[in-house]
Amino acid sequence: MAPWDLLTESINKYTGLSPTAFFTILALMFVTYKVVSGMFVAANDYTAVKRENEFVLREPVQMGDVTEAELRAYDGSDPNKPLLMAIKGQIYDVSRSRMFYGPGGPYALFAGRDASRALALMSFEPKDLTGNIEGLSASELEVLQDWEYKFMEKYVKVGQIVGEKTVSTKENEVEIQSTEHDGDGFKETES
Numbered sequence: 001m002a003p004w005d006l007l008t009e010s011i012n013k014y015t016g017l018s019p020t021a022f023f024t025i026l027a028l029m030f031v032t033y034k035v036v037s038g039m040f041v042a043a044n045d046y047t048a049v050k051r052e053n054e055f056v057l058r059e060p061v062q063m064g065d066v067t068e069a070e071l072r073a074y075d076g077s078d079p080n081k082p083l084l085m086a087i088k089g090q091i092y093d094v095s096r097s098r099m100f101y102g103p104g105g106p107y108a109l110f111a112g113r114d115a116s117r118a119l120a121l122m123s124f125e126p127k128d129l130t131g132n133i134e135g136l137s138a139s140e141l142e143v144l145q146d147w148e149y150k151f152m153e154k155y156v157k158v159g160q161i162v163g164e165k166t167v168s169t170k171e172n173e174v175e176i177q178s179t180e181h182d183g184d185g186f187k188e189t190e191s
């Protein structure tokens with residue numbers, strides 16, 4: 001007897017199913033297994049996530065004036081740097097909420113940025129990942145205000161965003177020019 005005939009006969013004998021029904025059930029079981037196992041984290045990923053969570057939480061350190069470009073380095077990708085996020089130009093240390101803002105977290109896209117516009121609009125669009133809040137409606141600004149209150153209450157403010165810093169010399173004096181955030185834009189200041 002050919003192996004295939006032997007196989008189909010055995011399937012029928014031991015399961016009472018026709019070979020078609022048997023293989024259909026087998027395929028469905030395989031698909032179900034794949035779908036269900038896909039809902040769980042693989043062992044290697046689990047170890048990576050666990051290691052990620054083992055980072056040391058440090059006391060917030062005051063940063064002072066920080067440019068938007070400088071802030072980008074504090075997105076949690078370097079475990080030795082604090083995790084920072086800004087609202088309305090004010091920078092907060094959100095390291096304690098690494099599960100939200102750290103790499104792989106649901107709100108990681110806000111880390112290292114002023115996310116005012118995205119928060120006001122409740123948006124995850126990359127174009128809204130900015131501190132520019134021009135043109136927002138009163139209700140959107142109110143949403144943003146609520147976020148700001150939440151952050152003020154929960155996190156330590158560690159600095160503020162300034163425009164690009166330029167260093168120039170005038171009559172042997174070193175002068176640092178920067179721009180300060182004044183609500184919805186930047187204004188020039190000198191020190």
Ligand code: HEM
Pocket residue numbers: 097100107118119121122123124154
């Ligand atoms: C389906 C929609 C959403 C659900 C179910 C959801 C759910 C949650 C939950 C359960 C938390 C944790 C709250 C806590 O423990 O304090 C949270 C936090 C947060 N959500 Fe959402 N969220 C949603 C949409 C959004 C959107 C659209 C935004 C903004 C664009 C957003 C921004 C945030 C932020 C920034 C936090 C962290 C706040 C903190 O640092 O304490 N969420 N969200």
